[in-house]
Amino acid sequence: MNCRRMENKILGYVDGRLKESERLEMEKHLATCAACRLRVNEFRAVTVLLDELPVIAPSSAFDIRVHARVAAEPAKQSWWAWFTPSPRVALAASMLVLAMVWVGVRTPEHPAIAEQDLPVVNSGDYDVISSFAPLADLSQAPSDDDDNVDANTVRPM
Amino acid sequence: MARSDVQLMLDVKAGDEQSFALLLHRYRSPLVNFLYRMVRNREQAEDLAQEVFLRVYRARADYVPSAKFTTWLFRIATNLALNSVRDNRYQRMEISLDAPVTVDAEDGDEKALDVAEKHPNIEQHLIEETRRKMIRHAIEKLPEKQRAAVLLHKYQELDYGEISKILDCSESALKSLLFRAYETLRVELAPLVAQQGRQ
Numbered sequence: 001m002n003c004r005r006m007e008n009k010i011l012g013y014v015d016g017r018l019k020e021s022e023r024l025e026m027e028k029h030l031a032t033c034a035a036c037r038l039r040v041n042e043f044r045a046v047t048v049l050l051d052e053l054p055v056i057a058p059s060s061a062f063d064i065r066v067h068a069r070v071a072a073e074p075a076k077q078s079w080w081a082w083f084t085p086s087p088r089v090a091l092a093a094s095m096l097v098l099a100m101v102w103v104g105v106r107t108p109e110h111p112a113i114a115e116q117d118l119p120v121v122n123s124g125d126y127d128v129i130s131s132f133a134p135l136a137d138l139s140q141a142p143s144d145d146d147d148n149v150d151a152n153t154v155r156p157m
Numbered sequence: 158m159a160r161s162d163v164q165l166m167l168d169v170k171a172g173d174e175q176s177f178a179l180l181l182h183r184y185r186s187p188l189v190n191f192l193y194r195m196v197r198n199r200e201q202a203e204d205l206a207q208e209v210f211l212r213v214y215r216a217r218a219d220y221v222p223s224a225k226f227t228t229w230l231f232r233i234a235t236n237l238a239l240n241s242v243r244d245n246r247y248q249r250m251e252i253s254l255d256a257p258v259t260v261d262a263e264d265g266d267e268k269a270l271d272v273a274e275k276h277p278n279i280e281q282h283l284i285e286e287t288r289r290k291m292i293r294h295a296i297e298k299l300p301e302k303q304r305a306a307v308l309l310h311k312y313q314e315l316d317y318g319e320i321s322k323i324l325d326c327s328e329s330a331l332k333s334l335l336f337r338a339y340e341t342l343r344v345e346l347a348p349l350v351a352q353q354g355r356q
Contacts, residue, residue: 008332011339015310017317045353046342049292050311052285058189062203066181066210073215 003029003036010036014043162226170217177217180226181210187313188234194308195238196245197297205241209234225319232323235305242301288349295345303338310335 006029012018013026030037160168168176188209193202212233296304302324309320321331343350
């Protein structure tokens with residue numbers, strides 16, 4: 001076993017996760033390779049150092065918060081629950097039907113208008129333009145002599 | 158005899174809320190510690206751990222024991238942690254060197270240190286605190302995936318198969334990842350490693 005091949009097994013050797021055959025092969029190599037022996041010792045030192053970090057305890061409210069969040073979860077329904085009659089849905093549907101019936105009963109029918117009550121206009125006898133009162137007032141154009149001149153009107157020079 | 162994780166989860170699936178409480182009790186501390194070492198913020202670590210348990214609970218109906226429970230649990234936790242680390246990368250504040258020394262930054266309480274009152278051997282305490290800080294910083298400096306691999310390997314003592322499933326890589330890729338991570342730690346912690354060698 002050369003040093004390059006050893007790289008990926010060095011950690012397994014340090015933490016005792018190698019197979020027996022791999023471990024024996026590694027020890028055979030270590031017996032002849034000072035560089036790899038040093039590497040093994042340094043990796044061991046690193047794992048010991050990592051043990052120095054203290055373990056923290058979750059806060060006292062942690063469990064309460066998790067249980068509260070779990071309790072707030074909506075109850076999970078299976079797909080067939082969709083077909084199960086729900087009292088709330090049934091009530092809402094009945095209310096809707098009742099409302100539609102009530103609206104249908106209350107709406108008055110359009111009053112019938114007899115044909116003789118409709119005004120008849122004979123277009124041949126009726127001058128729409130001249131009969132229109134506002135237009136009749138404009139039949140004479142205003143003269144310049146009018147005293148009552150709009151202040152905004154611009155007079156010609 | 159204590160029920161296995163898988164059995165507890167199957168009981169949760171069957172509607173037994175008490176089994177969920179047992180799983181919570183069994184894994185809250187490992188999860189909070191793992192997440193704390195990933196995100197370096199206690200409050201955030203607890204929020205993420207809560208989210209992990211909530212996701213486990215939500216998935217109970219579809220749970221199939223196809224893998225170890227811890228693989229599933231830490232896969233959820235790792236994914237949440239990696240996303241959180243990436244989201245916070247630009248928001249994280251560097252700890253100022255001028256900041257007052259604290260009793261133990263590890264416990265998240267930034268209390269000013271009254272060394273003389275609480276620690277008669279001030280020098281010893283400061284040495285230990287400096288060592289811990291160096292170790293924490295060395296872990297923190299690892300790329301996220303390497304950090305997750307080291308934490309799962311060292312502190313959760315998961316086997317290579319489980320860690321490779323959690324990190325979604327092959328076992329040989331994981332071994333290379335771990336080797337690179339321990340190499341970085343060996344270099345970063347060289348003064349302490351040399352000290353350790355002399356002991």
